[in-house]
Amino acid sequence: MLDFSRKDYSKEELLRIMASDDPEILQALFSQARKIRKEVQGNKIFAYGFVYFTTYCRNNCNFCYYRNSNKIERYRKNKDEVLAISKSLIDSGVNLIDLTMGEDPQYHAEDFETVCQIIKEIKDVYDTPVMISPGVVNHNIIDKFAEAGADFYALYQETHNRELYAKMRVGQDYDARMNAKLYAKEKGIYIEEGLLAGIGETSEDIVDSLLTMGEIGARQVRVMSFIPQEGSPMEDCKTPDRIEELKIIALMRLLYPSALIPASLDVDGIRGLKDRINAGANLITSIIPPKSGFMGVAHSTMDVDEGGRTVEEAASILDEMGLRIASKEEYEAFLRQ
Ligand code: SAM
Numbered sequence: 636m637l638d639f640s641r642k643d644y645s646k647e648e649l650l651r652i653m654a655s656d657d658p659e660i661l662q663a664l665f666s667q668a669r670k671i672r673k674e675v676q677g678n679k680i681f682a683y684g685f686v687y688f689t690t691y692c693r694n695n696c697n698f699c700y701y702r703n704s705n706k707i708e709r710y711r712k713n714k715d716e717v718l719a720i721s722k723s724l725i726d727s728g729v730n731l732i733d734l735t736m737g738e739d740p741q742y743h744a745e746d747f748e749t750v751c752q753i754i755k756e757i758k759d760v761y762d763t764p765v766m767i768s769p770g771v772v773n774h775n776i777i778d779k780f781a782e783a784g785a786d787f788y789a790l791y792q793e794t795h796n797r798e799l800y801a802k803m804r805v806g807q808d809y810d811a812r813m814n815a816k817l818y819a820k821e822k823g824i825y826i827e828e829g830l831l832a833g834i835g836e837t838s839e840d841i842v843d844s845l846l847t848m849g850e851i852g853a854r855q856v857r858v859m860s861f862i863p864q865e866g867s868p869m870e871d872c873k874t875p876d877r878i879e880e881l882k883i884i885a886l887m888r889l890l891y892p893s894a895l896i897p898a899s900l901d902v903d904g905i906r907g908l909k910d911r912i913n914a915g916a917n918l919i920t921s922i923i924p925p926k927s928g929f930m931g932v933a934h935s936t937m938d939v940d941e942g943g944r945t946v947e948e949a950a951s952i953l954d955e956m957g958l959r960i961a962s963k964e965e966y967e968a969f970l971r972q
Pocket residue numbers: 698699700735736737738768769770771789790791793829830831859860861862863864932933
């Protein structure tokens with residue numbers, strides 16, 4: 636049996652864990668991940684509001700519903716709409732607003748002026764941390780995000796296998812994506828790195844990604860299982876068994892005890908929350924107010940209008956698990972650590 640009470644694991648050990656389906660090993664892994672989270676933050680779990688404010692995108696990612704060539708209905712929200720939904724999320728108890736967008740040519744054309752105004756207002760008027768997920772932008776735009784007060788820049792490589800990356804993010808430069816992240820970090824913005832599970836990666840690819848996340852100094856690290864999207868080239872590919880995502884969450888917790896690691900409601904909706912928290916996640920993402928006209932990404936509508944993706948709903952599940960949503964002060968103290 637592996638000794639899970641350490642921080643250092645060799646590549647071979649990580650590979651062995653990824654390859655294992657021994658229930659005893661997996662239970663020991665998840666239990667250690669929960670133990671570490673408890674040591675770091677007791678019974679508190681963080682929560683982020685998700686504001687996907689434009690679904691227009693110039694890219695053609697093979698896995699994505701919102702890829703440019705998919706003929707779908709799209710929306711672009713204005714500043715007032717974005718601020719109104721952000722305020723309602725903050726009032727409901729989220730700890731941060733994640734402003735996410737497709738690589739919308741209209742926002743690029745105006746040099747992200749409106750986005751910076753929104754960031755500033757959420758920071759200065761609502762006094763709430765902000766994550767910006769804009770895709771790849773130039774360094775001068777990242778400078779503007781830093782000036783506006785953005786706390787996090789989220790930009791997921793999806794995989795650190797360059798060949799597989801090229802098949803997923805078709806026509807997008809691997810290094811430009813990585814360098815944007817590294818530049819944001821240099822500017823004092825926390826970065827989030829992420830990977831997609833179930834896109835044809837090997838266990839070695841996953842272990843490489845896990846180690847890269849540490850090397851680049853990501854404060855937040857995530858994994859999401861691939862969900863097939865209607866109209867996309869990967870429409871007929873299968874979604875992976877969730878055990879892979881759960882093992883990756885637990886390994887991220889073992890390797891990076893104080894990292895922010897999401898249990899995303901975007902993958903399996905609210906019913907997927909418990910397993911991800913039990914695997915060591917310390918943060919709930921993709922909270923979206925019902926009937927707001929805003930969408931998710933991997934599951935654009937699942938549980939949204941039904942009110943399943945709310946702080947209230949998540950809090951009642953956490954309560955059954957002896958956990959609770961952190962307060963504003965608790966999250967901000969955690970960030971300062
Ligand atoms: N457009 C920006 C970008 O590409 O960085 C930000 C939003 S992007 C839509 C956010 C992330 O959602 C992607 O990086 C990917 O990890 C995840 N995602 C997109 N489509 C998905 C799918 N079909 N299944 C699971 N995750 C998906």
